[in-house]
Amino acid sequence: AIVARHCGMEVLAMSLITNCCVMEFDSDQKANHEEVLETGKARSKDMQKLISKIVEKIAS
Numbered sequence: 001a002i003v004a005r006h007c008g009m010e011v012l013a014m015s016l017i018t019n020c021c022v023m024e025f026d027s028d029q030k031a032n033h034e035e036v037l038e039t040g041k042a043r044s045k046d047m048q049k050l051i052s053k054i055v056e057k058i059a060s
């Protein structure tokens with residue numbers, strides 16, 4: 001993104017929130033990669049649709 005901006009390109013960044021951050025060191029809860037993969041998979045179609053719509057709007 002930094003190089004793209006340097007070259008004068010417009011940049012859109014997106015992020016999918018995939019899990020909760022565990023703030024307490026001694027918490028029983030633990031963040032794990034499986035929940036991240038699971039959410040990514042569960043939301044992949046939504047992300048595809050959203051990005052397609054954005055590209056359509058940019059192109060029109």
Ligand SMILES: O=P(O)(O)O[C@@H]1C[C@H](O)[C@@H](CO)O1
Binds near residue numbers: 036
């Ligand atoms: O050990 P961290 O906090 O880096 O772990 C998080 C949770 C997942 O294991 C991974 C992201 O997928 O980072």
Ligand SMILES: Nc1nc2[nH]cnc2c(=O)[nH]1
Binds near residue numbers: 018019036
């Ligand atoms: N998606 C995701 N990425 C991370 N990178 C470091 N920690 C995390 C986390 O809890 N979730």
